[in-house]
Amino acid sequence: DADVTQTPRNRITKTGKRIMLECSQTKGHDRMYWYRQDPGLGLRLIYYSFDVKDINKGEISDGYSVSRQAQAKFSLSLESAIPNQTALYFCATSWTSGNEQFFGPGTRLTVL
Amino acid sequence: TQLLEQSPQFLSIQEGENLTVYCNSSSVFSSLQWYRQEPGEGPVLLVTVVTGGEVKKLKRLTFQFGDARKDSSLHITAAQPGDTGLYLCAGPNSGGYNKLIFGAGTRLAVHP
Numbered sequence: 001d002a003d004v005t006q007t008p009r010n011r012i013t014k015t016g017k018r019i020m021l022e023c024s025q026t027k028g029h030d031r032m033y034w035y036r037q038d039p040g041l042g043l044r045l046i047y048y049s050f051d052v053k054d055i056n057k058g059e060i061s062d063g064y065s066v067s068r069q070a071q072a073k074f075s076l077s078l079e080s081a082i083p084n085q086t087a088l089y090f091c092a093t094s095w096t097s098g099n100e101q102f103f104g105p106g107t108r109l110t111v112l
Numbered sequence: 113t114q115l116l117e118q119s120p121q122f123l124s125i126q127e128g129e130n131l132t133v134y135c136n137s138s139s140v141f142s143s144l145q146w147y148r149q150e151p152g153e154g155p156v157l158l159v160t161v162v163t164g165g166e167v168k169k170l171k172r173l174t175f176q177f178g179d180a181r182k183d184s185s186l187h188i189t190a191a192q193p194g195d196t197g198l199y200l201c202a203g204p205n206s207g208g209y210n211k212l213i214f215g216a217g218t219r220l221a222v223h224p
Contacts, residue, residue: 004154040121042200042216043155058211090154099143099204101212103154 003027004104006091012110019078021107023091032074033101034058034066037088046089049074081111114139116201116215124221128190133218135201136183142204144184145212146175149198191222 004025013019023032030051035043035058045058047066055066063085065077078085088108092101119134135144143162147155159168161177161184168175172195174187188195198219202212 040216043202043214045211048211092154099212100145100157100160103156105152105154 004091004093004102006089006104006107008107009105010108012112013081014112015080015082017081017111019081019109021076021089021091021109023074023076023104025072025091025093025102025104027093027102028071029093029095029102030071031094032068033092033094034064034074034076035090035092036060036085037090037106043090046076078109078111081109083111085109086111114141114203114205114213116203116213118199118201118215118218120218121216122219122221124223125191127192127222127224129222130187130189131191131220132185132187133199133220134183134185135215137203138182139206140181142181144177144181145202146184146186147200147202149200149217151197155198155200188220191220193222193224196220196222 007022033048034046037043044060046064047058049055049068052068067075088106090106091104094101117136143160145160146158148158149155159175164179164181166177172189176185198217200217201215205211205213
């Protein structure tokens with residue numbers, strides 16, 4: 001079984017809809033991250049969390065919110081989706097002391 | 113602002129050829145990581161280089177960290193179709209907190 005899972009894997013939605021992307025991990029890591037990936041722009045950090053009570057904005061947090069429901073679960077919400085949020089979204093985890101990050105398989109989101 | 117620039121952006125070669133991809137910055141990094149991302153999957157860590165001038169080998173892949181810790185290269189010998197993917201370099205931001213800065217990646221296609 002995968003250590004970091006994301007649901008759904010693909011989603012097509014319309015402008016203005018609320019969307020939630022979910023991430024679960026079995027690695028026991030404290031730190032979790034949400035990134036979006038766009039062609040030619042690499043991975044950009046949306047939000048990150050160091051533990052259940054800690055949430056921090058990344059470089060592109062506008063239009064997004066997150067919830068850390070448990071050590072193993074970190075969800076990303078788009079309150080009112082817009083077309084330029086069409087992208088590939090990745091969840092990642094890491095140990096507190098190391099820099100290596102472990103990524104989920106990604107969610108391909110299309111906003112029409 | 114710390115940036116990582118990767119070149120070339122795209123590379124299309126025949127099986128058996130050698131290639132080198134680059135990751136450059138004007139900033140010093142305490143370490144650099146290389147990830148490979150295959151279609152439909154999240155990035156997977158290949159190697160971390162920590163010491164200036166360090167060379168690490170992973171089968172046919174050779175990674176080098178520049179003496180000044182501002183750049184890194186990845187050399188692949190006798191490329192195979194299985195090497196196809198997106199190669200990303202990443203380094204911890206100077207503020208720490210396990211945040212990684214990613215380059216935009218080099219997309220490699222190896223044709224049989």
